[in-house]
Amino acid sequence: MHATLAEPQSFSLTEKLIFLILAATSLGLFFRRFGPILKRILASKKDPDFKLAPVGRRVWDFFTEVICQAKVIKQRPLPGLAHAFVFWGFCAFALVTLNHAAVGLGIGFLDPAGVFGRFYYYLAAAFAIACAVGIAGLFVRRFFARPRWLGAKVSYESGVIAWLIFVLMLTYLAAFFTTKDSADARTLWWLHTVTLLAFLPIIPHTKHLHLVLSPATIFLSRGGFSKIPPLVGDEDFGLVTGKDLTQLVSLQAYSCVECGRCSEHCPATNTGKELNPKEVILGLRGYLNHVGPASEDALLNGVAADGTYGNHVSQKAVFQCTTCGACEFQCPVGIEHLPIMVGLRRGAVNTGTWEDDYGAKLFNQLERGSNALGISALERDKFVQKSGFPIFDGTQEYCLWLGCMGAYDPKGREIVTAFAQVMNYLGTSFGVLKKEKCTGDPVRRLGNDLVFQTLAEENLKNLAQNKVKKIVSICPHCVRTIQEDWKAYGTPPEIEHHTEFMARFADRLPKQNSGGKVVYHDPCYLGRYRDVYEQPRELVQISATLVEAPRHKERSFCCGAGGGLVFLGEETGDRVSHTRAKELVATGAQAIGTACPFCNSMFRDALGEMDGTAPELMDVAQLVARGLPAKEQTTVRVD
Numbered sequence: 001m002h003a004t005l006a007e008p009q010s011f012s013l014t015e016k017l018i019f020l021i022l023a024a025t026s027l028g029l030f031f032r033r034f035g036p037i038l039k040r041i042l043a044s045k046k047d048p049d050f051k052l053a054p055v056g057r058r059v060w061d062f063f064t065e066v067i068c069q070a071k072v073i074k075q076r077p078l079p080g081l082a083h084a085f086v087f088w089g090f091c092a093f094a095l096v097t098l099n100h101a102a103v104g105l106g107i108g109f110l111d112p113a114g115v116f117g118r119f120y121y122y123l124a125a126a127f128a129i130a131c132a133v134g135i136a137g138l139f140v141r142r143f144f145a146r147p148r149w150l151g152a153k154v155s156y157e158s159g160v161i162a163w164l165i166f167v168l169m170l171t172y173l174a175a176f177f178t179t180k181d182s183a184d185a186r187t188l189w190w191l192h193t194v195t196l197l198a199f200l201p202i203i204p205h206t207k208h209l210h211l212v213l214s215p216a217t218i219f220l221s222r223g224g225f226s227k228i229p230p231l232v233g234d235e236d237f238g239l240v241t242g243k244d245l246t247q248l249v250s251l252q253a254y255s256c257v258e259c260g261r262c263s264e265h266c267p268a269t270n271t272g273k274e275l276n277p278k279e280v281i282l283g284l285r286g287y288l289n290h291v292g293p294a295s296e297d298a299l300l301n302g303v304a305a306d307g308t309y310g311n312h313v314s315q316k317a318v319f320q321c322t323t324c325g326a327c328e329f330q331c332p333v334g335i336e337h338l339p340i341m342v343g344l345r346r347g348a349v350n351t352g353t354w355e356d357d358y359g360a361k362l363f364n365q366l367e368r369g370s371n372a373l374g375i376s377a378l379e380r381d382k383f384v385q386k387s388g389f390p391i392f393d394g395t396q397e398y399c400l401w402l403g404c405m406g407a408y409d410p411k412g413r414e415i416v417t418a419f420a421q422v423m424n425y426l427g428t429s430f431g432v433l434k435k436e437k438c439t440g441d442p443v444r445r446l447g448n449d450l451v452f453q454t455l456a457e458e459n460l461k462n463l464a465q466n467k468v469k470k471i472v473s474i475c476p477h478c479v480r481t482i483q484e485d486w487k488a489y490g491t492p493p494e495i496e497h498h499t500e501f502m503a504r505f506a507d508r509l510p511k512q513n514s515g516g517k518v519v520y521h522d523p524c525y526l527g528r529y530r531d532v533y534e535q536p537r538e539l540v541q542i543s544a545t546l547v548e549a550p551r552h553k554e555r556s557f558c559c560g561a562g563g564g565l566v567f568l569g570e571e572t573g574d575r576v577s578h579t580r581a582k583e584l585v586a587t588g589a590q591a592i593g594t595a596c597p598f599c600n601s602m603f604r605d606a607l608g609e610m611d612g613t614a615p616e617l618m619d620v621a622q623l624v625a626r627g628l629p630a631k632e633q634t635t636v637r638v639d
Contacts, residue, residue, distance in 0.1 A: 004112040005121040006178045006185040019104045029201035044250040044293040048232045062219045072332045082134035089131025092124045132169040135162050149260030157206045164199045210257040210333050217255040218334035226338035238346025242295035252335040253284040262327035267558040268320045272573030275317040277327040283313035318344045323445045323563035324524040345447030358569045370437045371404040380407040392431030394467040400430045401473040404438050405597035412597040418625035419498045439481040442564035460490040471495040476525035476596050499595050503535035512627030518544040519589035522556035523596035536595045536620050543623045547589045561598035581606035591616040
């Protein structure tokens with residue numbers, strides 16, 4: 001091995017002309033393919049609520065997710081690290097490649113014999129070795145290990161790309177083992193050049209387009225997890241045709257790397273349903289490629305003959321989404337699946353193309369009544385009276401939001417009663433509203449904006465009239481909807497989840513660990529949506545020994561209730577709740593701890609159909625209340 005990289009010292013005029021012609025051809029082919037894609041993105045409708053500020057947060061996300069590849073590595077460590085090596089190798093090679101082209105024109109600026117040039121060439125060599133190892137590992141994974149999430153169809157273009165990257169690294173490293181005046185140095189330079197120029201035009205034609213677009217996708221995110229954009233004007237019905245696709249949606253559709261992380265963690269995909277988040281995004285990309293953003297063709301159609309959504313996106317699949325957020329959380333290139341899913345649902349609901357008896361019943365119940373369960377509001381009044389809950393009059397510190405499940409579901413009533421006992425023990429003043437309507441969470445996620453707006457406005461008016469400043473709720477869905485979704489129609493009061501409230505007073509709660517084991521299930525709307533993971537665990541450990549399920553925290557598997565699906569009748573394929581319940585039972589814990597009344601309801605049904613003795617099912621509030629002094633544990637009728 002020689003002291004530094006060997007490069008040809010000079011090129012003939014003919015060689016320079018050949019190089020220029022090849023470079024111009026490569027760049028021309030690249031832009032010939034990339035140009036129409038960029039044109040489609042820019043021709044899409046502008047996102048009405050997009051704001052670049054705050055730039056600092058965007059720069060930080062870009063640094064962590066793009067430069068550091070943090071999400072790529074954390075969520076799939078081995079393949080993620082291999083991918084990161086390839087990415088970092090390309091970053092290190094940016095300066096080397098520019099100099100490589102300059103050398104071909106006789107104007108090289110990195111001197112291999114200079115201090116900086118020698119240092120940088122060796123640094124690039126280290127990254128070249130890592131990149132070569134990384135791309136070889138990814139090649140073996142895709143073509144030999146072949147995880148099913150990558151898809152049944154093998155993309156041979158990926159093999160060509162991998163080979164070209166490997167050759168680029170080898171030709172660079174080989175130049176350290178020859179002299180600058182040798183024929184080998186010139187041969188290696190030309191081989192490296194041709195490989196590089198062959199690689200460039202392939203990028204826009206394959207999933208490797210994410211190399212160009214994903215940094216922009218991550219930097220230009222909507223600015224929040226599952227942030228649903230507003231409908232603007234009387235003619236905006238959601239995502240109905242190509243004319244409704246926004247620039248962010250189109251950018252994200254073209255950024256998909258087809259890695260299958262979204263599919264791997266999707267509860268619908270994992271339980272044999274039609275929905276595959278990756279195919280939804282690829283379906284939108286196919287739509288843009290075939291008919292473009294100016295088309296009035298419907299976005300939602302059936303499934304293509306090959307089982308994909310190439311023509312274009314399946315309506316049935318879109319309405320199987322639980323909005324758990326696993327796909328959006330896992331995506332390494334910044335695709336925001338949930339606004340797209342809800343946008344497609346909006347389009348189907350607002351134009352009347354979605355016909356579902358259960359959905360129609362839910363909408364009707366919330367248009368005419370007060371709750372998603374369709375139960376008379378008098379039943380809530382009876383429960384409040386029997387429980388002895390004080391009515392909020394503006395003097396108490398907290399308004400205890402009962403929600404549909406806390407007010408009408410028998411087990412939900414037990415949970416809210418247990419939490420009220422904890423609040424009483426802590427000496428916190430609270431009251432419940434005389435009248436309360438559903439927050440609108442299920443209709444919001446199902447795409448019925450008209451009903452949602454009515455519920456949000458009525459509830460905001462009611463809270464304002466009662467001078468509510470702080471709310472606490474047992475339901476993560478209520479918390480999310482009140483805190484984020486109601487903002488489109490007013491300023492909601494401050495709200496927190498009951499586990500957050502109790503965790504702040506954990507040092508004042510009685511310690512009563514009996515030695516029993518409790519496996520805690522992370523609700524999607526508390527974990528991924530709100531980033532609350534440690535507070536419930538701290539509370540569980542007050543009363544029991546915490547056990548973790550194989551999939552926990554940000555990787556938690558959905559209970560199946562979200563997205564309004566709990567109200568839409570029987571599922572196709574395996575039931576999501578049963579799949580998750582079996583996983584929790586398999587931990588051997590004596591009890592399952594939840595922090596969401598919907599999760600509790602779903603697991604209650606699933607455990608009831610299992611053989612053998614099922615573990616006890618309790619909300620975190622019930623676990624805490626169990627350790628309170630006997631005088632605090634007042635018996636309350638909840639039926």
